[in-house]
Amino acid sequence: MMLPAENLSIENIEDALRLEFRTQVVEPGIKSPAKFLQRWSYLSSQVPRLHGAALARIKIPDIQLLLAEIAYGECGSGNRDKIHSKLLNELIRQSPQADVMGGSVDPELARLFEEAVTALCQMNQDEAIGFIVGLEAPAYDILGLLKRSLIGVDIPADTVLRSEYIVIHEEVEKMHQESGHAAMGIILDAGCDLRKIYEGGDYAIQFLIDMVGERRFLGAA
Numbered sequence: 001m002m003l004p005a006e007n008l009s010i011e012n013i014e015d016a017l018r019l020e021f022r023t024q025v026v027e028p029g030i031k032s033p034a035k036f037l038q039r040w041s042y043l044s045s046q047v048p049r050l051h052g053a054a055l056a057r058i059k060i061p062d063i064q065l066l067l068a069e070i071a072y073g074e075c076g077s078g079n080r081d082k083i084h085s086k087l088l089n090e091l092i093r094q095s096p097q098a099d100v101m102g103g104s105v106d107p108e109l110a111r112l113f114e115e116a117v118t119a120l121c122q123m124n125q126d127e128a129i130g131f132i133v134g135l136e137a138p139a140y141d142i143l144g145l146l147k148r149s150l151i152g153v154d155i156p157a158d159t160v161l162r163s164e165y166i167v168i169h170e171e172v173e174k175m176h177q178e179s180g181h182a183a184m185g186i187i188l189d190a191g192c193d194l195r196k197i198y199e200g201g202d203y204a205i206q207f208l209i210d211m212v213g214e215r216r217f218l219g220a221a
């Protein structure tokens with residue numbers, strides 16, 4: 001997917017990235033909610049490493065702050081009981097199918113994740129910023145997929161919608177998108193290369209599609 005140069009604005013970049021995720025993951029749908037949750041639970045437990053790897057590339061203090069805030073939130077904002085991946089796992093454990101979703105992580109999934117961390121460490125600043133923009137762009141779509149999947153593994157809808165994990169994320173995603181927009185202003189002022197931001201964003205979207213979509217795992221039970 002390539003955006004023509006004249007269409008390169010931050011809003012267009014975010015929209016294009018979101019659209020790509022919708023086309024590849026949301027529209028085909030999630031065939032196995034249990035698998036999706038297992039993969040997302042793994043990704044969720046490891047995602048602060050992506051923020052850290054991106055942070056290592058970023059020289060602009062204002063953007064370092066935004067990224068540190070996102071990572072801090074993921075890590076429970078100083079409260080070990082509120083670490084996002086822990087909240088998600090607590091919710092998943094309420095499913096009668098919880099046993100199926102436990103167990104060890106698919107080695108292919110772990111390999112893909114390590115590959116992304118390594119790639120991110122070698123990106124330049126603008127690509128690394130783009131990667132985080134790409135990671136955040138489909139946040140609401142992902143929240144929707146998570147809700148449907150949690151209900152799909154027979155957790156009562158009410159329990160899902162009122163859960164701390166979902167309530168926090170409705171709030172947090174709004175904040176992340178706002179910090180995303182704040183970042184945009186800083187990015188433009190700093191004269192970042194939008195093409196590089198787009199490339200980093202596209203890398204993140206392809207990574208997400210590989211991690212949770214059916215593309216790479218077709219046929220996987």
Ligand SMILES: [Fe+2]
Pocket residue numbers: 074084169
């Ligand atoms: Fe989170």
